[in-house]
Amino acid sequence: MQIPTRLLDSWGLRYILTMQQRVNDDDEFTHLLSKNNKYNNKTLSSGGGGTPPTPARDDSAVDLNELTKQPNPYFEDIKQEAVAIINYTWPLLITFVVGKGMGLVDIWFLGRLGSEVMAVVSLGNLWSTVAGLAFGNGLLTAIDTLVSQAFTGASDPKTLGIILQRGIVIMGFLALPIWFLWIYTEPILINIMGQEQHLAHLTQTYIFIIMPLVYPVFISTAIRKFLQSLGHMRVTMMMILVIFPFNFLSNLLFLRVLDLGYIGAAFHFVFFHAAILAIYILFLSFGTKFWSDYWPGWRTQAFRNWEPFLKLGIPGMVSVSSEWAFEVCALLTGALGKTSLAGQSIILSVNSLLLMIPSALSNAVAVRVGHHAGANRPLKIQTCFNISLVIGCIAILFNASLMYFFKHQIASYFSIDNEVVQAAEHLMPVAVLSHIFTGLSAVFSATLNALGKQPVVAAFNISSYYAVGLPFGLWMTYSYDWGLIGVWSGVAMAGFIKCVGEGVLLFFVIDWEAECRRSSQRIGTQELTPDLPCVTATIVTSYNSNNNNSKVFNE
Template identity: 30%
Template sequence: MSFTYVHYSAPSSLPSDYALLSRYAAAHDLNSDTLDEQDEQMPSDGPSTHPDDDVLNTNAVAIPGRHNLARRSSFPTIYVTPFNPTTTGPLPDKSGYRSGPTKPTENTPLLGPLVPRIEEEVDGADNSEHASSMLWEEIRILGKYTLPVFGTHLLEYSLVIASVISIGHLSTTALAASTLGSMTASVSGFSIIQGFTSTLDTMLPGAWTSSQPQLVGLWAQRMTVVMAVTLIPIVCIWMGSESILLFLKQDPEVAHLAAVYLKYSIAGLPAYAFNAISRRYFQSQGLFTVPTRVILCVAPINALLNYLLVWGPEPFRLGFIGAPIATAISFNLISLASVVYGVFYVPKTAWHPISRRCFTSLGVLVQLGLAGVGQTASEWWSWELVGLAASLLGPVSLATQSVLLVSASTTFQAPFALSVATSVRVGNLLGERNGIRAASTTKAALLIGIAISLLWSAMFMIFRTKWAYIFNDDAEVVTLVASILPIVSLFQVFDGLSAVSGGILRAMGKQFTGALLNLSAYYVIGIPFGIWLAFKRDMGLHGLWVGLTISLIYASAVGVWICFKTDWEREVKKVQDRLEVDQETSVKVKRNDVEAAHAH
């Protein structure tokens, strides 16, 4: 598992996180008997003869005059009591069907007519109240949205931390080797898998709300085929990693141990890919607690395995290789638990029988997947490039980089969760044509982001001389970590602001602006400047972190400036125009699909 997996995988995980806060909250509390009755009543249009029927149906929306099956409740009511969800468009009548017009209204959310919004009590009020009152209201709402996402991400990241801590106390060389192995795994494997599977964030939710929910299972099967082929070159790279690392001028002992780490990690690679697919399969149906429950059960097992296989009694103790084996076992346990849950505890509404159709339309996934890899991997690779530069400074610097990066990644989970919550809230407000409150939400998010970042900064400064002992006992590593932590403390403030402003930009549909901002910050300013300081000015690892801090000062300053200069009424109009175009296009596409089916 890469140390940077959670911290720098925002683009691929964001759609699922939006769903965590919004999509499941709109579930209708229907029992299974009612749903069975609805299935029997649901009229069938027959198969479509359109060559791209699967693609078109994944984007289907409710059409006037056509019934749409209301899906089963996607989340138990007791889990969503803090939310007061509503959905746009017509609600099901007693028969379970939707009827009536679906023209976008002032309550239509940013992401379209069948994506639910989270309604708050303050949303019905006018905007004449005092600005400070509105600000405090939005702070409370954002806090409520942020906590569940933060908890989920932190739980996932515990799998990484357990491995780092268990290896870190073996030796500095072992920690450096595991860091190098993880960076190689991230660059050549995990980032590619996450990039490809992020395509399902687009395909599956639309399939679930269409008239053919079984396409969820079909697209998941197709992605499994794509992943099976993609894993072949990844496995080849990992098997021959030692020669590659030696070619890159790595320390021979560290390179050998890193290659060993990668070879044992191969046992968990297929499970890692499967988990990325199964997580989206469940989440597209609103079953967001399934992956969380599974990880909650596996996390303590993973910690126990790391102890037994790395430090445990003689019959179990394997030393260095115990950590990758423990991680691989944990990935496979997650896969097994997901299969069991999907087979025995989840209705088969979304499942498609395995057939030769899983080998069709693969080009769509490959095309979108490559774009996803480009979006996801660009930011991952920038941090791995910094790690590679740190490895050239020696094992002590590489081990120190591991401690610092894991620490920064852990604290990053809070502002990143806040950015997800902010994106959801601002998007809904723009869909409601409430630009004034969207502006207030922006200010509230930035204030919370600063407060969280200052809290982490203070923590690092107070415990800077003792912090490294959590991961490693080497005196050189402890001293170097303590000397760089003041820079990391400053880094925290701008890292948090950059994350929050990025969430606001995504809510406004300015992903391209955010991508350009990150690319220029890292590749044009931060990394080149940090490498120059590290190697030309002999600042070592200090120079690399100064460069990273400079890049985030630039990114956060420009991002915050864009947020404050935004014309929110103009953003509201852009959203409404986009919704009208999307609605007209969807109606035309669906009507053509229906006509083709009747002609057949």
């Protein structure tokens, strides 16, 4: 029986056929691979040094009988990848759940201060996210790619510190226009967003208080992404578990004891994020060897060679727009009546809660794929992607089954109004489709981002959601009176288009060996270089003396 190797290769079974091609699987959790050991594929590369090999591909047939006689490392690799992905995922999932719990604590305290306080804080947080913090989070996706690849691919571990420095410097420049925009929050809310003058004025005060924290939030986000790219997923989990009681005490102090209203909510925001940054810095100082192993000291190199960072970060900044699709749905349903808005809120709450699983999985996949790409392990990347996709499908289908078969119980838990319950039940099947496509796309996008394909992901986001999905949803809603079903049909269609497009790219277009070579080239542009001193003028004076000495004066 003859089997084409390309068919086997599509599912990672090429491990069985190419025992000699296995890359030396050094442990990326303990040390960086040296440049000379990075490409240690002796069968595929006859040369030495840091030139990545180009494995040969052919469609020659393989005898299945001979195949079964070969040692079979494939299932060991499956086990290794599955264990690694799960170990990365569960701390992130706990982090997301506890973070959701802290949000509920905030709402509980704010809910006892009246509707005006809740409106001011909600509008202020929405504005601060949409008009600033989300862009910084998107731009810092460059760290996800560069640090995870450099962790196993850079010749000098301090290259990772330079990448972090570069991100911190770039975030400082990004903070300047955000501060300028926030100064004019009130006129923008009144003249562009149509908010009431009194509400806009209070929101402006809230924004003024939290404004100094923009840059520290960016720094803490950069540190979080840096640590996660090294595989330290439990750090964020432990940090948020430690900060959880302080979050409660801060709310209690500013909102109940001092009774400062929305001003207290702003002070709580400042205290909370300042505490997060302090904990990160303390962990780096006392919980790791960051300063000795990764930090090269401040270098002028951090102010140069921004192009690779921005080429990844700017498309990542654009990609966050797809995450606003559900918020756009919330805005659109406001014109459909209170019942539709209430039903929509139930769907959004359930969907965001269950999407934590694929979100945590996608973050884990991005780190693992980045490590393999940096270490030139193309077959490992393929196996990691396949295993994560299987795990993702199981989790997503489980979530979808809960949403569909228990839709009445879920809707009844959130509301006692029969009309609201019926609206949520009626919308749930379309929301299930949207959940499936969004969850799968999260895994696809994470894999592409780990390979440095942020521009591709951004293109899929814009074309699927804003060029096709949302216009289709509006058309079905207002032209055919589909209501909520029309809006969410557009979101589901956009998710389907994005999912299919990214899936086709990963299964049939991406060349894993070529991506490893690109990763090597990308990390080469980030490598630590000898820094130039600020003053380089040197005066050499020679004179004749009994011992014929020379003196060198450095200015």
